[in-house]
Amino acid sequence: MLPAALRSDTPAGRIVPPSGAAARLVPLTSAAMALLAVLAVAVALAAGRIADRWETGLAGTATVRISAPPDQMAAQVRGAIRVLETTPGVTLVREMSPEDRQALLAPWVGGDLPLDTLPLPAILEVVEGAGGVDAQGLRLRLAAEVPGAVYDDHSRWRVPLVQTARGVRTAGLVALGLIGAVGAVLVAVATQAALAENLSVIRTLRQIGARDSFIARAFVRRMTLRTAGGAVPGALAGAVVLAMVPTAPGGLLDGVAPAGADWLWTLAVPVVAAVVAFAAARVTAFRLLRRVP
Amino acid sequence: MVEFEDVAVDYGAGDLLAEVSLALSPGSFHFLTGPSGAGKTSLLRLISAEIAPTRGRVRLFGEDPAGMDRDGIARLRRRIGLVHQDCQFLDHLTLAENVALPLLAAGHDPAAASQDIAALLGWVGLARQADALPPTLSGGERQRTAIARAVIMDPDLILADEPTGNIDWDMSLRLMTLFVELNRQGKTAVVATHDLALIRAVKAQTQARVLRIAGGRVALAGADL
């Protein structure tokens, strides 16, 4: 199970007998946990990216839709532009041309309808500065001065989407924490089993003058190597799974697989697994050795 | 080297040993004898600080183990070579590795001492078995391995608890010769055995004295042995 590079053991590491049922399960469980951890990391990263994209990509733009009888339309558009231009935070106001409006509707009604005969609403595109706009105040002013204008900053659907993405990211991080905690408990239990299995070894070592730290180190080393030995192939398997996620642009799973430097996080998984195993085994070994007379 | 001051041991069923005062001087050789259950093993365990006296004081190399933490006691143990009746080894390591174990535990590099290890195994007559695993050894071979392991750290004090427990007469004499040799090199030795014939056979070779445990008291035996 262990890669050859990790199997070569120091003499001090070899004082723990190599067998032991509980210890043999450590690489297997560690591989499974590493795979899950890689997937959880990818989900958390992807959700974070998606949240950012929706937030920064769509924030900063808004539209004002104006529906009015044809004879009042021009006046209302002028009124709305005046209101917008005097609103703090608005950097640009542009009226959508009839061609643009037509292009917007074409997918729904086809391109050959004489749209200019229909009483279509006018659409103003609004670009907001970094500080944003007081949407509530703007709505009140528009309602007072331009009765046919509706201000839409997309927040109605943008905010819940961003919140969902953030929630998914939090869930990913919580899952990651749970995987780490369960891994630590597993290593602690395996260490405990290994110590219990080797009480006579411990007694013999004590008699020849071995200190607790010497005995503990051998067990901790064994557990850390076994965990790392399982986590490396587990994380690799996770990376392979992620690499196979279909990445058609705009597809449902687009952006789930890590991109660029984010792949480095999958490398961190075995390292973190080894650190967690080291800490869990060390705490367990020292605590139990103090109890063995 | 080892001093007892009015030491008593009580495991909870009354005093097993009481009023034990003795001083083992450096370079001395003592046999420890007495009937089964008299407390020979307990006395040795007091010396190696495996148990603490219920009353009184034990001093080892001039220090009192009672005031020491576990690391301090581990440090003391490195100056003691222990040989038990049924010696425990790490069964997955070779004889040579088992003999080297005290070095490893003390933070030394066993590879640097490979000549010493080979010489020791030769001395106890196990040069050919250096790479054997402990479970394949006979009782006498195990005891000799234990003696080699006990002296690899060049200890000042050798404690042996029934080292000839289930070993034939010739091999018992051979083992005893090893202890006598170690004592001649200046090491203090305490060998517990209930085998009076063995004591008589070996006593002549050394200045050995005999401590006899009877009725919870320890006394020097006279010429009546």
Ligand SMILES: Nc1ncnc2c1ncn2[C@@H]1O[C@H](COP(=O)(O)OP(=O)(O)OP(=O)(O)O)[C@@H](O)[C@H]1O
């Ligand atoms: N840890 C212990 N807890 C309780 N009682 C003990 C303990 N160790 C020894 N005893 C008791 O103390 C008595 C003396 O034991 P000890 O092993 O010192 O005798 P011994 O002289 O070495 O005997 P033997 O010749 O059979 O080895 C025995 O009755 C034993 O049951």
Ligand SMILES: [Mg+2]
């Ligand atoms: Mg005994």
